[in-house]
Amino acid sequence: MTSANTPDRFDPSSADARWQAAWDQAQCFRADDNSAKPRSYVLEMFPYPSGRIHIGHVRNYTMGDVLARTKRMQGFEVLHPMGWDAFGMPAENAAMEKGVHPGGWTRDNIANMKAQLKRLGFALDWSREVATCEPDYYGQEQALFLDLYEAGLVYRKESAVNWDPVDMTVLANEQVIDGRGWRSGALVEKRKLSQWFLKITQFADELLEGLSSLDKWPEKVRTMQENWIGKSQGLRATFKLVDTDNGIEVFTTRPDTLYGASFLAIAADHPLAHSLAANAPELQDFIATCKRGGTTAAELETAEKLGFNTGLSVEHPLDSHWHLPVYVANFVLMDYGTGAVFGCPAHDQRDLDFARKYELPVRRVVADGDNDGETFEGNEAYTGPGRLVNSGWMNGLTIEEAKAQIIAKSAHEGWGTAETQYRLRDWGVSRQRYWGTPIPFIHCELCGVVPVPKKQLPVMLPEYVDFQTPGNPLLRHPTWKHVDCPKCGKPAVRETDTLDTFVDSSWYFLRFASQPSDKPFDRDVLAKWLPVEQYIGGIEHAILHLLYARFWTRALQHIGLIDFAEPFASLFTQGMVTHETYSRVDGSNGQPIYFSPDEIERGGESASLKADGAPVEIGRVIKMSKSKKNVVDPDNIIATYGADAIRWFMLSDSPPERDLPWSEAGIEGCSRFVHRLWRLFGQFDAAASGDDKALDRKRDQTVAAVADDIAALSFNKAVARIYELTSAIEKSSPSVSRSAAIRTLLLLVAPMMPHLAEEAWAAIGETGLIAQAAWLAVDPALLVEDEVTIAIQVLGKLRDTITVAKGLPKEELEALALASDKVQRALDGKAVKKVIVVPDRLVNVVA
RNA sequence: GCGGACGUGGCGGAAUGGUAGACGCCGGGGACUUAAAAUCCCCUGAUCCUUGAUCGUGCGGGUUCGAGUCCCGCCGUCCGCACCA
Numbered sequence: 060m061t062s063a064n065t066p067d068r069f070d071p072s073s074a075d076a077r078w079q080a081a082w083d084q085a086q087c088f089r090a091d092d093n094s095a096k097p098r099s100y101v102l103e104m105f106p107y108p109s110g111r112i113h114i115g116h117v118r119n120y121t122m123g124d125v126l127a128r129t130k131r132m133q134g135f136e137v138l139h140p141m142g143w144d145a146f147g148m149p150a151e152n153a154a155m156e157k158g159v160h161p162g163g164w165t166r167d168n169i170a171n172m173k174a175q176l177k178r179l180g181f182a183l184d185w186s187r188e189v190a191t192c193e194p195d196y197y198g199q200e201q202a203l204f205l206d207l208y209e210a211g212l213v214y215r216k217e218s219a220v221n222w223d224p225v226d227m228t229v230l231a232n233e234q235v236i237d238g239r240g241w242r243s244g245a246l247v248e249k250r251k252l253s254q255w256f257l258k259i260t261q262f263a264d265e266l267l268e269g270l271s272s273l274d275k276w277p278e279k280v281r282t283m284q285e286n287w288i289g290k291s292q293g294l295r296a297t298f299k300l301v302d303t304d305n306g307i308e309v310f311t312t313r314p315d316t317l318y319g320a321s322f323l324a325i326a327a328d329h330p331l332a333h334s335l336a337a338n339a340p341e342l343q344d345f346i347a348t349c350k351r352g353g354t355t356a357a358e359l360e361t362a363e364k365l366g367f368n369t370g371l372s373v374e375h376p377l378d379s380h381w382h383l384p385v386y387v388a389n390f391v392l393m394d395y396g397t398g399a400v401f402g403c404p405a406h407d408q409r410d411l412d413f414a415r416k417y418e419l420p421v422r423r424v425v426a427d428g429d430n431d432g433e434t435f436e437g438n439e440a441y442t443g444p445g446r447l448v449n450s451g452w453m454n455g456l457t458i459e460e461a462k463a464q465i466i467a468k469s470a471h472e473g474w475g476t477a478e479t480q481y482r483l484r485d486w487g488v489s490r491q492r493y494w495g496t497p498i499p500f501i502h503c504e505l506c507g508v509v510p511v512p513k514k515q516l517p518v519m520l521p522e523y524v525d526f527q528t529p530g531n532p533l534l535r536h537p538t539w540k541h542v543d544c545p546k547c548g549k550p551a552v553r554e555t556d557t558l559d560t561f562v563d564s565s566w567y568f569l570r571f572a573s574q575p576s577d578k579p580f581d582r583d584v585l586a587k588w589l590p591v592e593q594y595i596g597g598i599e600h601a602i603l604h605l606l607y608a609r610f611w612t613r614a615l616q617h618i619g620l621i622d623f624a625e626p627f628a629s630l631f632t633q634g635m636v637t638h639e640t641y642s643r644v645d646g647s648n649g650q651p652i653y654f655s656p657d658e659i660e661r662g663g664e665s666a667s668l669k670a671d672g673a674p675v676e677i678g679r680v681i682k683m684s685k686s687k688k689n690v691v692d693p694d695n696i697i698a699t700y701g702a703d704a705i706r707w708f709m710l711s712d713s714p715p716e717r718d719l720p721w722s723e724a725g726i727e728g729c730s731r732f733v734h735r736l737w738r739l740f741g742q743f744d745a746a747a748s749g750d751d752k753a754l755d756r757k758r759d760q761t762v763a764a765v766a767d768d769i770a771a772l773s774f775n776k777a778v779a780r781i782y783e784l785t786s787a788i789e790k791s792s793p794s795v796s797r798s799a800a801i802r803t804l805l806l807l808v809a810p811m812m813p814h815l816a817e818e819a820w821a822a823i824g825e826t827g828l829i830a831q832a833a834w835l836a837v838d839p840a841l842l843v844e845d846e847v848t849i850a851i852q853v854l855g856k857l858r859d860t861i862t863v864a865k866g867l868p869k870e871e872l873e874a875l876a877l878a879s880d881k882v883q884r885a886l887d888g889k890a891v892k893k894v895i896v897v898p899d900r901l902v903n904v905v906a
Numbered sequence: 907g908c909g910g911a912c913g914u915g916g917c918g919g920a921a922u923g924g925u926a927g928a929c930g931c932c933g934g935g936g937a938c939u940u941a942a943a944a945u946c947c948c949c950u951g952a953u954c955c956u957u958g959a960u961c962g963u964g965c966g967g968g969u970u971c972g973a974g975u976c977c978c979g980c981c982g983u984c985c986g987c988a989c990c991a
Contacts, residue, residue, distance in 0.1 A: 712919065
């Protein structure tokens with residue numbers, strides 16, 4: 060292909076592909092495990108191969124790419140890999156809808172998307188590419204799963220699970236949102252099934268404690284994980300049922316309020332409620348009512364506290380003559396704590412609502428300021444600090460003291476123990492799907508559940524499968540599940556569940572760093588690369604993926620396979636790419652009809668439809684979505700403007716953690732800048748003479764600032780600096796300094812606009828690839844200005860500025876300031892009380 | 907309800923407690939051109955009595971010589987979690 064560049068225009072349609080091929084041929088982005096250089100592992104969250112790269116991917120991968128390319132130029136051995144999170148439901152949906160095989164569909168998508176990523180010029184080490192759907196990946200995952208099983212971190216149990224009736228599979232708690240499946244949106248049902256679990260709760264405390272070491276993670280993500288783990292400490296206590304030997308166990312974080320108890324409440328699913336209901340139709344009805352209740356935020360907000368008096372009583376643990384009624388209540392959750400609570404209405408809002416409704420006693424046991432009366436007025440529970448009152452021997456203690464003492468007393472007397480509860484549940488990983496990692500176990504009638512011997516791994520998915528019937532294709536496959544028991548040799552059946560795809564993404568960053576064929580990874584090689592220095596991805600993975608990956612890392616450390624606890628040293632969550640919407644109201648039904656950006660002619664403040672030239676309404680700038688038709692296709696943009704323009708757009712203007720509004724005008728501006736740089740690079744003159752100290756200074760200041768900005772991921776600021784240097788060079792006259800500045804500018808933009816940079820690098824006569832060129836050294840002396848502009852204030856208001864030599868003594872600055880006409884006019888004859896002088900900054904005259 | 911983030915021109919956004927609005931976009935004016943595109947130059951927070959001045963970073967206070975920045979109290983927007991005992 061020949062270049063179609065002109066002195067005025069850079070032609071990406073020929074240059075982009077040429078340089079992409081050159082990088083491939085030089086293999087310049089391959090990471091060397093044995094390099095002696097310092098290392099840097101830059102990772103972006105790998106994509107699901109849906110078929111098309113969307114603009115959010117482009118933003119994510121451009122940021123990582125700039126970082127990786129900069130680090131490489133700065134002398135680091137950089138690992139910057141890419142792969143595919145390739146198992147999951149959409150492939151099976153495609154199989155059902157279009158009759159294609161999930162494997163074929165997925166691999167085609169991967170090929171398409173890989174080509175798209177190459178067209179964007181990302182500096183990726185493709186030799187380390189992994190796809191989780193390939194046996195060389197999921198087979199190693201099976202090996203790790205068996206290791207965790209041996210260590211007791213995998214178990215199987217019969218449990219009520221979240222069943223998605225549309226996808227016909229089990230969902231983890233994390234995948235149920237407002238009672239609906241996260242993917243299908245179907246109302247989730249409870250079913251009893253034998254399921255595989257990973258013991259994430261064993262690491263609850265570690266995962267919580269570990270958050271405090273992650274000081275390069277966003278506060279927001281750490282808080283979200285902390286809330287998700289949901290640690291609370293308190294007392295588990297038994298309330299003895301009157302006239303029986305049985306009791307009801309409750310968990311409370313407020314044992315200090317025990318003297319304020321006025322009832323016990325158990326969940327509708329509590330075993331005691333079920334046994335009582337056997338002979339009580341009214342209670343059966345009540346339990347059914349509780350289950351019908353909605354689970355959305357709005358419904359819970361307004362839901363009335365309902366209770367059913369069982370007629371049973373329990374003894375108060377501190378006074379066996381004090382009896383409390385037992386209710387079944389709709390606000391008690393079976394799957395938290397013990398499924399039973401004691402109600403202390405004065406100091407818990409729900410309990411107060413309940414007590415007022417059912418006219419139960421409300422007794423104050425924590426003083427609210429001076430108010431220590433036993434009778435509690437009003438309908439707002441007091442949950443603040445205070446001293447214990449109306450609590451016998453505990454009176455006068457603080458809440459914390461009372462908690463400690465009553466826990467000690469309960470343990471001593473045998474009716475309670477200190478307990479820590481977590482909201483976090485063990486991770487159910489069984490999925491009744493085909494397109495996932497087969498769980499490597501065999502069910503034998505004689506030997507029970509038997510792990511597949513490691514030498515028989517991988518347990519491969521069968522190729523020919525029927526997708527036309529709902530349910531698990533592996534379960535009804537005619538032959539696949541039938542095997543001999545590895546222990547006794549008798550006929551047995553395979554486990555037909557596959558692993559949640561979040562398991563696949565919980566260790567892929569390890570496989571990138573090391574991928575031997577005979578084991579999941581090499582421990583010593585991992586030690587060279589991990590933890591990931593910079594991880595970049597969307598905030599939507601703040602809990603699930605990032606918590607699971609942390610858990611796997613800790614679990615693998617726990618069983619001695621790796622030597623570090625946290626996988627991602629620094630995490631960055633980037634904002635979304637948004638776009639305005641274009642719509643017209645449909646006269647017939649009043650609903651807006653949306654138009655895609657390609658159908659629109661966009662003016663300065665208005666927009667019209669290309670088809671009829673009539674105006675359309677410009678709507679809010681919102682997240683790109685198919686239903687609002689406000690999506691833009693990266694391929695079209697690359698074809699029109701080239702990869703460098705879209706990359707530059709992704710870095711410009713908005714800070715990377717915030718949303719980036721896409722606009723036609725914006726991408727055109729970026730494209731104009733590409734050509735502007737090209738023209739400027741064309742002015743490089745190796746034979747120029749003379750120097751330009753001011754330009755030299757600007758050049759080195761820009762290099763230092765851009766390096767800092769990129770290291771801080773403040774790409775928008777680096778971009779602004781580059782614009783400034785560009786303008787400064789354009790305004791300068793030819794000199795050695797000017798040519799040096801042009802060469803510097805080229806190196807500065809190389810990580811961001813690599814194709815343009817390579818083309819210009821060759822054009823100015825440099826040999827070799829700029830991708831492999833060394834970053835810029837700066838002269839520290841040049842970073843310091845020798846002249847400074849001083850602000851002169853009177854009473855804090857700017858009145859004048861003066862430009863003076865840097866480092867001028869205070870007295871001289873003061874004299875210069877007072878000599879200013881403007882200052883004298885502002886003083887208007889008033890006496891000067893004092894003068895504040897900040898050297899090289901400002902003078903403030905106080906009158 | 908709990909937790910977090912944010913609030914600066916027409917827009918995206920800059921600003922170690924020290925000249926608010928860098929840089930980009932939009933808009934306006936001009937140069938070049940037969941013309942257009944491209945390119946280049948200038949202007950672009952508001953108001954006024956326009957050589958200058960006053961006001962101005964969601965609102966109200968405070969600390970300070972000096973506050974977009976720090977403190978207190980509100981208001982608003984967005985996000986996450988939630989009958990979690």
